Amino acid sequence: xxxxxxVAAVLTAATALSLSxxxxxxxxxxxxxxxxxxxxxxxxxxxxxxxxxxxxxVAEPYRQRMDDDIxxxxxxxxxxxxxxxxxxxxxxxxxxDVENFLTKQIDLLIISPNEATPLxxxxxxxxxKGIPVIVLDRKVDGDAYTTWIGADNVEIGRTAGxxxxxxxxxxxxxxxxIRGLAGxxxxxxxxxxxxxxxxxxxxxxxxxxxxxxxxxxxxxxxxALFKAHPDIQVLYAHNDPxxxxxxxxxxxxxxEKNLKFIGIDGLPIPSGxxxxxxxxxxxxTLIYPTGGAEAVDTAKKLLVDCQDVPKExxxxxxxxxxxxxxTVYNEANS
Amino acid sequence: xxxxxxxxxxxxxxxxxxQQRKQRxxxxxxxxxxxxxxxxxxxxxxxxxxSPRHNGELLFLNADNLANVVRAMSEIGxxxxxMTFVILVGGIDLSVGAVLGLAAVGSAVLMVNDDFGVVxxxxxxxxxxxxxxxxxxxxxxLFGIQAFIVTLxxxxxxxxxxxxxxxxxxxxxxxxxxxxxxxxxxSLLGERTFNGIVPIPALIFAVVAVVAIVxxxxxxxxxxxxxxxxxxxxxxxxxxxxTRVKVIVFCICGFLAALAGxxxxxxxxxxxxxxxxxxxxxxxxxxxxxxxxxxxGRGSVVGTVAGALLLGVLNNFLGLHGVDPNVQLLVxxxxxxxxxxxxxxxxxx
Numbered sequence: 134x135x136x137x138x139x140v141a142a143v144l145t146a147a148t149a150l151s152l153s154x155x156x157x158x159x160x161x162x163x164x165x166x167x168x169x170x171x172x173x174x175x176x177x178x179x180x181x182x183x184x185x186x187x188x189x190x191v192a193e194p195y196r197q198r199m200d201d202d203i204x205x206x207x208x209x210x211x212x213x214x215x216x217x218x219x220x221x222x223x224x225x226x227x228x229x230d231v232e233n234f235l236t237k238q239i240d241l242l243i244i245s246p247n248e249a250t251p252l253x254x255x256x257x258x259x260x261x262k263g264i265p266v267i268v269l270d271r272k273v274d275g276d277a278y279t280t281w282i283g284a285d286n287v288e289i290g291r292t293a294g295x296x297x298x299x300x301x302x303x304x305x306x307x308x309x310x311i312r313g314l315a316g317x318x319x320x321x322x323x324x325x326x327x328x329x330x331x332x333x334x335x336x337x338x339x340x341x342x343x344x345x346x347x348x349x350x351x352x353x354x355x356x357a358l359f360k361a362h363p364d365i366q367v368l369y370a371h372n373d374p375x376x377x378x379x380x381x382x383x384x385x386x387x388x389e390k391n392l393k394f395i396g397i398d399g400l401p402i403p404s405g406x407x408x409x410x411x412x413x414x415x416x417x418t419l420i421y422p423t424g425g426a427e428a429v430d431t432a433k434k435l436l437v438d439c440q441d442v443p444k445e446x447x448x449x450x451x452x453x454x455x456x457x458x459x460t461v462y463n464e465a466n467s
Numbered sequence: 468x469x470x471x472x473x474x475x476x477x478x479x480x481x482x483x484x485x486q487q488r489k490q491r492x493x494x495x496x497x498x499x500x501x502x503x504x505x506x507x508x509x510x511x512x513x514x515x516x517x518s519p520r521h522n523g524e525l526l527f528l529n530a531d532n533l534a535n536v537v538r539a540m541s542e543i544g545x546x547x548x549x550m551t552f553v554i555l556v557g558g559i560d561l562s563v564g565a566v567l568g569l570a571a572v573g574s575a576v577l578m579v580n581d582d583f584g585v586v587x588x589x590x591x592x593x594x595x596x597x598x599x600x601x602x603x604x605x606x607x608x609l610f611g612i613q614a615f616i617v618t619l620x621x622x623x624x625x626x627x628x629x630x631x632x633x634x635x636x637x638x639x640x641x642x643x644x645x646x647x648x649x650x651x652x653x654s655l656l657g658e659r660t661f662n663g664i665v666p667i668p669a670l671i672f673a674v675v676a677v678v679a680i681v682x683x684x685x686x687x688x689x690x691x692x693x694x695x696x697x698x699x700x701x702x703x704x705x706x707x708x709x710t711r712v713k714v715i716v717f718c719i720c721g722f723l724a725a726l727a728g729x730x731x732x733x734x735x736x737x738x739x740x741x742x743x744x745x746x747x748x749x750x751x752x753x754x755x756x757x758x759x760x761x762x763x764g765r766g767s768v769v770g771t772v773a774g775a776l777l778l779g780v781l782n783n784f785l786g787l788h789g790v791d792p793n794v795q796l797l798v799x800x801x802x803x804x805x806x807x808x809x810x811x812x813x814x815x816x
Contacts, residue, residue: 191792219792224735224742229539233786236532238521250639251735254657274639316636 175439182241182436184215184429185234189247189271190222195423198400199245199269202425210433224251231255235262241436243428245269253277265435269424271318280431282424282446286322287329289419289450293395294330296417296452297367301393305335306366309358311344311351311379313371323371323397339365344375351375355382366392373398373406373418380414397421399453401465411458420461422448499813502806503757503773510777514784526787530664538659538666538734540779542567542727543746544772545672547753548679549723551771552716554754556695557763558607558614560717562621563724563750566596567743569629570728575638575738578649585652593725599625600721604714622747629740637739640732656733668730675723679768692716696763752799753778756806774806 176182184207191197200217207213218234220227224247232255234242242259246252249272257277260266266278297308310327313320324341331338339362344351351370359365359382368383370376376396383389399406399420406418427446434440453461498505518527526532546563553560573592577583583591599621607617642651659666683689691712694702703709727746732738757774759766781802785795 216789218786218789221792223744224737224739225539225542225731228735229535229782230786232532232535232539233783236526236529236535237519237787238526248637248737248739250637250737251739254736316634 176240176436177439178212178437180212180240180436182212182214182432183237183239184213184241184243184432185231185237185239186215186217187227187230187234187242187244188217188219189227189245191219192222194400194402194404195398195421196245198402199423199425202423203243203429206426206429210429210437212437213429213432220247222247224248227252228255231259235259235264239264241265241267241432243267243269243432244273246271246273249273265432267428267431269428276444279435280442280444280446282427282431282448284421284424284448284450286319286421287326289397289421290323290326290328291330292326292450292452293323293369293397293417293419294327294332296330297327297369297395298331298334298336301367301395301416302334302336306337307362307364308336308338308367308369309355309362309365310338310341311354311358311368311370311375312341313343313375314345315343320371327369338369344370344378346372346375348374348378351378352382353378355379356386359383359386359388363388367395368392369395370397372396373400373409373415376406376415376418377409380409395419399451399461401462407453407458407462407465410453410455411462413455416454418453420451420453422450424448496813499809500758500767501770501773502809503770503777506756506802506806507773507777507780510780510784514780517784517788519787527784532783532787534659534664534666534669536779536783537669537672537776539782540775541666541668541672542731542734543749543753543778544775545675545727545730546720546724546746546750547757547771547775548675548768549720550747550750550754551679551757551759551766551768552683552692553614553720554696554751554759554761555692555763555766556713556716557699558713558716559618559751559761560600560603560621560720560724561615561618561747562599562603562625563720563727564743564746564748565622565625565629566599566721566724567728567731567746568740569599569625569632570596570725571732571735571742572629572633572638572738572740573725574653574729574732575640575649576632578653579638579640579647582646585650588653589729592729593722596721596723596725596728597718598721599725600717600719601714603721604717607717608710608713626740633738633740635740637737637742640736640738642736653733654736656730657736668734671726671730675726676768676772680772683768688712688715693764696760696765698764749778752803755803755810758806758810760810761807777802 186200186203188196188200191200203215207215218230220230227247231244242264244256253274256266256273260277268278268281270283272281312324340358342354342358344354351374355368355378368379370379373396376394380389380394383392393416396406396415396418399418401407406415409415410418427448431442434442514527515525518525520526550560550563570592573595574588577588577591603617603621606612607614640649642649642654656667691707694707695709695712699709731742753775754771756777757766757770759770781799785798
């Protein structure tokens with residue numbers, strides 16, 4: 134995968150949180166696991182390894198892409214075979230998916246949890262059986278996992294805010310915000326980061342509305358937003374689909390030329406944000422890396438190369454504008 | 468499935484003498500009556516024969532795996548038992564999945580935010596489920612609105628209440644003695660007993676099933692249930708308190724959906740307002756596979772339990788083989804159609 138550049142894994146927080154932490158807080162480990170985490174043995178380059186990938190919901194393009202990235206990256210490691218499960222947004226189903234993986238005695242678990250708390254116990258169960266666990270994107274509670282790989286939404290929001298402050302509105306101006314699902318962590322973090330990015334500048338967020346991450350909701354909310362505040366110059370949406378929805382609303386009102394649109398995610402798929410920037414609908418997007426390639430890389434370190442990995446691996450974002458959209462898209466799909 | 472083959476043969480042969488015909492009819496009838504038991508055995512055998520192996524061990528028969536099957540099935544099973552009663556009187560309850568979500572949220576909020584004890588929480592949440600069923604039963608039986616419509620509305624209402632009560636997001640349950648923590652006892656629902664093998668939710672499901680089976684076999688109330696489902700008008704004319712029985716049946720269903728919600732919260736350590744989405748369809752599927760007629764009057768809890776287990780084994784089997792989730796949906800759909808189709812073939816007595 135050539136997304137290395139875009140998402141160069143910055144290994145932060147290599148905090149020596151030792152890997153052997155017992156999981157006293159969770160209730161479900163009365164099975165064989167019992168005590169603290171066992172050191173998982175490393176089989177080295179001669180072994181064959183089955184990796185189980187438990188995905189929260191492949192109906193979201195971002196998560197489908199994550200699976201695809203894992204599949205593509207694993208093809209270059211001859212020792213790996215990957216099995217995928219899709220929980221279809223149901224916590225209970227995801228628990229069963231992981232249990233099935235444990236029955237099949239997989240060698241390593243990659244999980245992108247639907248929600249943190251409901252998946253914590255079963256992830257701890259796997260970890261306590263000595264199976265290395267890589268948690269992707271959303272976290273679980275406690276520290277009964279091997280490593281977490283994900284991006285920093287506050288940082289992404291801040292980068293978006295700084296881009297608006299320095300490039301789009303250097304002399305100040307007015308912004309409308311379409312937020313992600315109310316109550317979700319990414320929505321809060323992408324909003325907070327953005328405010329940090331524009332702090333101290335003469336920039337005002339005149340109104341924030343909830344778009345629930347959905348394109349059609351973004352469109353209807355933007356419609357009302359533009360009517361209420363015709364003086365908005367920049368529209369910041371917490372993801373690309375909502376930004377695209379807002380663009381459609383502006384186009385219907387015939388005002389799309391007077392506005393700039395920014396989204397987040399930058400998925401390298403035909404319907405994703407990279408294409409939207411390349412084709413001029415969005416002024417910018419910020420890449421929210423899936424971490425799929427990095428997860429396979431980490432699995433290789435753990436199982437094949439017998440190396441230690443840090444407890445947290447934060448992925449860097451990248452600002453995408455018309456200047457680099459096409460290049461990044463092609464690199465990601467080469 | 469075995470029963471299908473049998474009927475086809477039976478239909479193809481020439482008419483036997485009356486005595487034999489009666490025996491055969493009873494035999495065929497028994498086959499249909501317990502179709503889900505035979506189906507369960509068939510699916511189980513297939514799962515064993517085609518089980519993935521690891522060092523020669525059949526993974527499907529692994530004790531942990533079998534425990535996983537019943538654990539994963541227990542919530543649907545509990546709801547399906549309640550659903551059986553409703554369907555037996557010719558009704559339907561689409562609200563059970565949403566009531567499960569509401570009950571899960573209620574359990575979490577009462578213990579975590581309001582510092583209620585386990586007993587108080589369970590009693591209140593079960594009462595909410597019961598009351599919800601009562602209202603739906605009244606609307607349906609007393610005012611003569613179709614159960615489908617009443618419970619479709621009930622589904623929206625329960626979901627809305629769950630979202631309002633939880634503030635729109637999952638309420639995590641942490642265990643301990645301090646404020647904002649749930650009593651440790653509640654975490655038992657996520658545990659396994661008997662050497663860490665038998666999941667507590669499976670035990671609860673078993674108790675519910677046994678009580679329901681005995682109740683439906685022995686009580687006068689049960690005879691009323693079957694009578695109403697068979698012919699409501701005739702039942703009313705012969706003195707069966709139709710309205711009361713119907714309302715009680717909805718109460719039972721709401722109560723058991725709430726119980727499943729409590730189990731759900733205990734298993735996942737969270738009350739999430741969006742949980743239980745689509746579970747009503749799984750519960751109805753278990754009842755239909757179990758051979759209970761959607762027209763009412765005919766069916767059994769034994770069949771439903773077998774139907775639920777059949778779905779559980781099927782889910783597990785498909786999951787162990789890593790079958791594409793979309794194909795899994797197709798397979799489950801086909802099983803339901805076949806089960807319902809078999810009931811159409813069932814001779815009327």
